[in-house]
Every structure is written in structure tokens, then in C-alpha cells.
Amino acid sequence: MERIKVSFTLNGKPCEVMTKPYSRLLDMLRDDLRLTGTKEGCGVGECGACTVILDGKAVTACLVPAPSVEGRNVVTIEGVGKEGKLDPIQEAVLKEHALQCGFCTPGFIMSAKALLDENPFATKEEIRRAISGNLCRCTGYEQLTTAIYEAAEELRKLNKTKI
Ligand code: FES
Ligand code: FES
Structure with a gap:
């Protein structure tokens, strides 16, 4: 089957992939890149569950045609956290026991990250809205909302110490 080249920025680094013309972004990440x-x-x-960040916005990768990310900026759960250190959102999810099977967790974290990157002062209501497209069948949403709210506080502290 003929493949096409897609070039984009993935988790901060240039990336070139040969993929099927009808691939979804989700297929390109999971099948071609093994992410x-x-x-x-x-x-x-x-x-x-498939949420990633595309040009700063949370999107569902199952609805994004892979060729449409040409030249754009994609962040996946693998790009969250730096040099062996978890992101504050991941830390807070662990601390608040906001996961059980963990299947939904990457999607929640990406939705939360897109929100907090744009608005580190998000209220609990805004957090609930941002994660309203993410479903969890076993933990529920209260611990996740609390964890994301705590992560926002932590991120604000970290950003203050950088200034
Ligand atoms: S797999 Fe993409 S929204 Fe469910
Ligand atoms: S932790 Fe199992 S689906 Fe959310």
C-alpha cells in the first residue's frame, strides 16, 4: 500500500512519518510511531481516551486525519513531564488516587494540560468543563478535578520561582 510522508513537530522535536493516506492521527501515533x-x-x-494537544488545543486524535497535522505541533502523553520527572498534573493524579485501571488517564491529563497551559488560574468549574469530553468508567471525576486544581496551584508556584 502506498504511504505518504507527514512532517510535523512531535513533543518538541521534528518528526517525519510514512503513513497510510487514510490514517488517523491516532493510528500514526500508535501504529507508525509506537507511541x-x-x-x-x-x-x-x-x-x-485519545486526547492529544494539537497547536495548543486538546483534540481527539481518532477524529484527526493524519495528513492534516503536516507542519503542525502535536504533544502526546509521552511529551508531558521532563527528563524522568513527572509533570505536576501527573504527580497530583497519583497523590489524589485519581486513577484505577488508568486507561482514561492519559486523555484526562492532556485535556488538563491544554487547559492549564492556557489558563493556570482555572477554577474547578472550568476544569470540569475542560474534562467534560473525557469519560472514566471506574474512578469518577471528583478526584481528577481536585488533582487538576492542585496541579494548577503547583504550576503557579513553579512559574513564580522561575521569574
Ligand atoms: S477513541 Fe477518540 S474519543 Fe474515544
Ligand atoms: S481509571 Fe479506569 S476508566 Fe478511568
Whole structure:
């Protein structure tokens, strides 16, 4: 089968992939690049398990055609956290016991990251809205909301010490 080249920025680094012309971003990440942190749940944009950040916005990778990310900026769960250190959102999710099976967790973290990158002063209501497209069948949403709220506080502290 003929493949096409897609060039884009992935987790801060240039990336070139040969993929099938009809691949979804989700297929290109999981099958071509072996980045399996992004999960496939419903495959039709309803569960949020496949959430990644595209040009700063949270998107469901199962609904994004792979060729459409040409020249754009993609961040996946593998790009969150730096040099063996978890991101404050990941730390807070662990601290608040905001996961059980963990299947939905990368999607929640990416939705939260897109929100807090844009608005580190997000309220609990804004957090609930940002994660409203992510479904969790076993932990529920309260611990996740608390964890993301705590992570926002931590990120604000970290950014203050950098100034
Ligand atoms: S797998 Fe993409 S939204 Fe469910
Ligand atoms: S922790 Fe299992 S689906 Fe959310």
C-alpha cells in the first residue's frame, strides 16, 4: 500500500512519518510511531481516551486525519513531564488516587494540560468543563478535578520561582 510522508513537530522535536493516506492521527501515533500512551476507546470522538494537544488545543486524535497535522505541533502523553520527572498534573493524579485501571488517564491529563497551559488560574468549574469530553468508567471525576486544581496551584508556584 502506498504511504505518504507527514512532517510535523512531535513533543518538541521534528518528526517525519510514512503513513497510510487514510490514517488517523491516532493510528500514526500508535501504529507508525509506537507511541501507545494515547489510547483508543470509542474511535468516534466520544470518550476522550485519545486526547492529544494539537497547536495548543486538546483534540481527539481518532477524529484527526493524519495528513492534516503536516507542519503542525502535536504533544502526546509521552511529551508531558521532563527528563524522568513527572509533570505536576501527573504527580497530583497519583497523590489524589485519581486513577484505577488508568486507561482514561492519559486523555484526562492532556485535556488538563491544554487547559492549564492556557489558563493556570482555572477554577474547578472550568476544569470540569475542560474534562467534560473525557469519560472514566471506574474512578469518577471528583478526584481528577481536585488533582487538576492542585496541579494548577503547583504550576503557579513553579512559574513564580522561575521569574
Ligand atoms: S477513541 Fe477518540 S474519543 Fe474515544
Ligand atoms: S481509571 Fe479506569 S476508566 Fe478511568
